[in-house]
Amino acid sequence: MTGQARQETQETWVRCEPDPPGDSEERPVDIHQTRIWVRAITAAMDQNKDRLTQLDSAIGDADHGVNMQRGFTAVAAALDGYEPAGVGDVLVKTGTTLISSVGGAAGPLYGTFFRAVGKQLTGPVAEPAQLAAAFEAGLAGVQKLGAAVPGDKTMVDALAPALAAFGAAIEDGQDVGVAAERAATAAEAGAQETIALQARKGRASYLGPRSIGHQDPGATSTALVFRALAEALTS
Numbered sequence: 001m002t003g004q005a006r007q008e009t010q011e012t013w014v015r016c017e018p019d020p021p022g023d024s025e026e027r028p029v030d031i032h033q034t035r036i037w038v039r040a041i042t043a044a045m046d047q048n049k050d051r052l053t054q055l056d057s058a059i060g061d062a063d064h065g066v067n068m069q070r071g072f073t074a075v076a077a078a079l080d081g082y083e084p085a086g087v088g089d090v091l092v093k094t095g096t097t098l099i100s101s102v103g104g105a106a107g108p109l110y111g112t113f114f115r116a117v118g119k120q121l122t123g124p125v126a127e128p129a130q131l132a133a134a135f136e137a138g139l140a141g142v143q144k145l146g147a148a149v150p151g152d153k154t155m156v157d158a159l160a161p162a163l164a165a166f167g168a169a170i171e172d173g174q175d176v177g178v179a180a181e182r183a184a185t186a187a188e189a190g191a192q193e194t195i196a197l198q199a200r201k202g203r204a205s206y207l208g209p210r211s212i213g214h215q216d217p218g219a220t221s222t223a224l225v226f227r228a229l230a231e232a233l234t235s
């Protein structure tokens with residue numbers, strides 16, 4: 001390569017280099033989008049009620065679909081007419097309503113997740129990095145309550161990879177909608193991967209090896225929560 005050609009190549013390379021992380025315009029999440037997210041979860045639980053119940057009937061007590069639908073229907077009612085001061089208020093209200101309206105393990109676990117996330121977000125908007133950190137607080141709350149780790153065949157098997165993907169995308173300077181898409185895809189993959197796992201937590205663990213071959217209902221509903229987030233932040 002001649003000296004001139006090399007110089008041109010280098011100039012081209014410099015011109016094509018992407019903006020360094022953090023330089024791209026960061027789009028925060030506002031109260032309206034947070035409401036749209038929760039509304040999209042309610043719609044998803046309506047649409048997937050029978051599927052979640054089928055999954056739970058294979059390795060649990062067949063109430064997950066009806067529990068999640070009942071819970072998010074109550075959330076929609078609680079948010080109707082509610083005037084939140086911050087993004088977190090929407091999520092704390094969501095969590096509190098789930099705890100009071102859903103029986104079994106799902107109510108306290110999802111309720112704790114939304115409350116823990118919401119408590120971190122006190123402003124009228126949440127910056128992407130704040131949201132990523134708040135999600136981690138939500139996961140910590142779920143794991144503290146449920147004592148589940150990845151691989152136990154629980155909602156954590158969808159939640160942990162979703163949040164890892166979300167955080168990595170935000171750190172990489174991606175738009176919050178892109179981060180949510182990646183989180184949803186990671187949650188769906190994590191839920192799929194529970195099929196091969198033997199349950200070590202919850203009612204399904206009583207089945208021992210017979211729990212293998214069935215997708216975990218909690219991981220499946222968690223994937224719905226993140227697909228709803230992706231819908232809300234890309235619409």
Ligand SMILES: [Mg+2]
Nearest residue numbers: 060061063064
């Ligand atoms: Mg159940």
